Amino acid sequence: MVNFELSKKQQEIIEKYRDFTERWIIPNRLKYDESAEFPWEIVKAAYKEGIVNGPIATKFGGNGFNLLEGALASEELGAGCVGIGICIDANTLALTPLLIAANEDQQKKFFGQINEEQGVAAYCLTEPNAGSDVQGIKSTAIQHGDKYILNGHKRFITNGEVASFMTVFAQTNPEKGSRSLTAFIVPAGLPGIEIKPHLEKMGQKASVQNEIIFTDVEVPVENRIGGEGYGFVFAMKTFDRTRTGVAALSVGNARAAYEIAKNWTKTRIQFGKPIAANQAIGFMLADMATEIEAARLMTWYAAWAFDTGQRILSKLSAMSKLYASDMGMKVTTNAVQAMGGDGYSRDFYVEKMMRDAKLCQIYEGTNQIQRLVISKAILKE
Numbered sequence: 001m002v003n004f005e006l007s008k009k010q011q012e013i014i015e016k017y018r019d020f021t022e023r024w025i026i027p028n029r030l031k032y033d034e035s036a037e038f039p040w041e042i043v044k045a046a047y048k049e050g051i052v053n054g055p056i057a058t059k060f061g062g063n064g065f066n067l068l069e070g071a072l073a074s075e076e077l078g079a080g081c082v083g084i085g086i087c088i089d090a091n092t093l094a095l096t097p098l099l100i101a102a103n104e105d106q107q108k109k110f111f112g113q114i115n116e117e118q119g120v121a122a123y124c125l126t127e128p129n130a131g132s133d134v135q136g137i138k139s140t141a142i143q144h145g146d147k148y149i150l151n152g153h154k155r156f157i158t159n160g161e162v163a164s165f166m167t168v169f170a171q172t173n174p175e176k177g178s179r180s181l182t183a184f185i186v187p188a189g190l191p192g193i194e195i196k197p198h199l200e201k202m203g204q205k206a207s208v209q210n211e212i213i214f215t216d217v218e219v220p221v222e223n224r225i226g227g228e229g230y231g232f233v234f235a236m237k238t239f240d241r242t243r244t245g246v247a248a249l250s251v252g253n254a255r256a257a258y259e260i261a262k263n264w265t266k267t268r269i270q271f272g273k274p275i276a277a278n279q280a281i282g283f284m285l286a287d288m289a290t291e292i293e294a295a296r297l298m299t300w301y302a303a304w305a306f307d308t309g310q311r312i313l314s315k316l317s318a319m320s321k322l323y324a325s326d327m328g329m330k331v332t333t334n335a336v337q338a339m340g341g342d343g344y345s346r347d348f349y350v351e352k353m354m355r356d357a358k359l360c361q362i363y364e365g366t367n368q369i370q371r372l373v374i375s376k377a378i379l380k381e
């Protein structure tokens, strides 16, 4: 049997995140879109109200969300501002390798630290020569006694300049290449870490990205996550769990753009009737509403499949991220088009939503890479 009815707890999550979004994110989204600064005031408020660290166990100060609950939360954040939403969700990306493989002591220490500091963490995978091709990572971490000496160059690291610690992927046995990739928790204050000024970019401007150079950084052995050589597996398992979050942010962003376009086209009169009364525009709105619904259902299904252990998640989470972020780009572009000059102006936010949508097709694996993941999975079936 299939039941699409949300439980009381799930509805409460939606209400709580929607209420926070209305009070904190929507009134401030243009300010951060213009300043391109990290929204500390919002992240601190989010901590106070229990909005951050959704999937972290409640005993460590999180909400203990499963993937579906996380998706409900992310859709609401995305409906306010994907850039601010990702400041909260990128924390989840950085902490997920610890959720998957850190021991109890590491979880207690680092989840405890992040909650106590009301801080954020960063996920350091990408390098100048290793973007889509994660196996091309060249950073090294070579063990000397009770320390690993970390050297390398990471790029596009979300939360880089504001992180309390970073989850870093490096080779521990360079001759074995990607099979020697290992994950580490690297405190941001260690000597030898250089963080470059943040990237200037098209959208999601509240979220910051930095290049980070590691030169002979001494990382204690007890900061290694799991065994040597498991880094690639942990990185991929992390994306399996976080791509439904990107999908949900995309759905929220598209929903917000659609609502604005719908209301605008119902009231704007040209040729003596509302713009929405023209079939060309009415059909555009119909497609938007349909595709948002389809993307949401696909996202919920992928999350539910993981939560109930029923299906291979890689394929479904890649499908949800691919479909929802492509849908988000299309819907926000059409929202701008349906509203003409007003859509293109800064006054109605849909141009920002269109700029924000683009990045969801790129990070956590581009949509070409999602198609690779999906095609590999379906050809094996």
Ligand SMILES: Cc1cc2nc3c(=O)[nH]c(=O)nc-3n(C[C@H](O)[C@H](O)[C@H](O)COP(=O)(O)OP(=O)(O)OC[C@H]3O[C@@H](n4cnc5c(N)ncnc54)[C@H](O)[C@@H]3O)c2cc1C
Binding pocket: 090, 122, 123, 124, 125, 126, 130, 131, 132, 133, 155, 156, 157, 158, 159, 201, 209, 359, 362, 363, 364, 365, 366, 367, 368, 369, 372
């Ligand atoms: C704003 C932002 C935030 C980010 N945050 C983080 C973060 O927090 N941590 C982190 O580690 N990384 C982060 N990234 C990196 C992001 O995950 C990569 O940008 C992404 O995986 C693509 O890598 P690339 O940019 O090097 O593109 P490339 O790998 O150079 O790809 C360029 C183009 O080629 C296509 N392509 C590549 N290989 C194939 C193939 N085999 N078949 C078909 N097409 C292919 C790609 O789809 C893309 O269109 C972020 C990036 C951005 C822009």
